[in-house]
Structure formats: structure tokens, C-alpha cells
């Protein structure tokens with residue numbers, strides 16, 4: 467069974483098509499790359515799969531449940547439970563220290579997550595950001611902020627880990643560290659990994675790749 471099924475999805479903004487009939491399947495526990503030039507629709511596709519927005523036409527289902535049947539509250543719950551997002555531009559709240567940023571997703575539906583604190587401290591060590599946790603985002607380098615983002619995205623052990631150009635503004639050394647960790651951690655957590663990237667070297671380190679041009683798969 468596919469984890470994610472995207473069927474003939476369109477997305478328009480003010481009558482302009484960002485996506486024009488995309489269909490694809492994502493299997494559980496696999497790794498995918500999405501490539502395409504700027505403006506081709508990569509982020510839009512990722513947001514729709516992650517339930518951050520809804521398609522204009524077509525359907526997206528997760529484990530055979532259509533996201534169209536979810537009201538806004540259920541969609542928020544889906545994002546919280548299933549999806550970890552690493553955004554292109556660091557999305558840490560500037561008014562909170564990194565640890566509070568990382569714990570934010572776990573606070574959303576009021577459930578207890580007994581092994582969370584230990585998982586966060588283990589992950590912080592592996593991502594080499596233990597020294598960053600009590601600091602505010604602006605006190606960190608770009609590479610450190612991105613690793614905090616990755617930790618936050620992984621903290622809930624998401625089935626789907628969606629990364630929008632996660633290495634876009636990192637140097638080669640940090641790019642290699644981030645890609646290696648994304649691969650290792652998605653293996654460990656059995657998360658399906660989807661990475662949007664411009665970087666051919668990053669793309670070649672993953673198995674399956676989708677190419678997007680003008681809102682269509684090519």
C-alpha cells in the first residue's frame with residue numbers, strides 16, 4: 467500500500483497554475499527527491515502533501531484516507547502526528563529558545579509524550595546542537611538553525627519527513643552532515659523522506675527522483 471497517493475492534483479493561485487495535474491505515489495519507508503527549476507511547483511506540492519494547503523482539484527490520500535475528507539482541525543492533527551516539515555527558510559520562532567521551539571509540536575494536542583525529552587536530548591547530541599538548545603535562534607549559525615529545524619521535525623517520529631531545500635543555504639560540509647543525518651534518522655524512525663533540492667549531488671544520494679517543470683512531472 468502507498469503511504470501517500472497524489473492523483474491528478476492541480477493548484478492555482480489567482481488563476482495561475484502552480485500545479486497542473488500531478489500524480490505520484492510515495493511508498494512507506496522510502497526516500498524521494500523532487501527536482502525542478504525555481505517556480506516549477508516543488509514547494510506547492512510539498513505543502514499539499516503535508517496538509518498545509520489544499521488542492522484546487524484532484525486528490526491526496528494518506529494510507530487510503532483522503533485529505534479532502536478532513537476538516538481543518540483533523541488536517542492540523544494529521545500534520546502534527548504524521549508530518550515533520552523542514553522548511554526552506556528556517557521556521558523557528560524568534561521569541562522562544564531552541565528547546566521551546568523543539569517542544570512546540572508535542573504541546574499541540576495536549577497528549578503526553580513520555581520518551582520525548584530523552585529522544586530530543588539524544589538527537590541533539592547526534593546533530594551536535596546540544597550547546598544550542600538554551601539559545602535563541604538568532605544566536606545560532608545557519609547550519610545550527612537548520613539542524614534545530616531537523617530535530618524539531620523529527621521529534622514526533624513522523625511517518626512523513628518533508629524537507630524543502632534543507633541544504634539550500636548551507637556550505638558543503640554542513641550539507642553533507644545534514645544529508646547523512648536525514649538519511650540515517652529517517653531509516654531509524656521508518657519515516658518516508660521527501661527532499662526538494664536544486665543540488666544534483668544531494669539528489670544523487672537518494673534513490674528515486676521526480677522532476678517537475680511548469681507544475682507537471684516530466
Ligand code: ADP
Nearest residue numbers: 479483484502503504505506507508509510511
Ligand atoms: P518552487 O518551490 O518550485 O520554486 P513554488 O511551488 O513555490 O515553486 O511556486 C510555483 C508557482 O506558484 C510560482 O509561479 C509561484 O509564484 C506560485 N505561487 C506559489 N505560492 C503562491 C502563493 N501563495 N500565492 C500566489 N502564487 C504562488
Ligand code: MG
Nearest residue numbers: 508509510554
Ligand atoms: Mg520552493
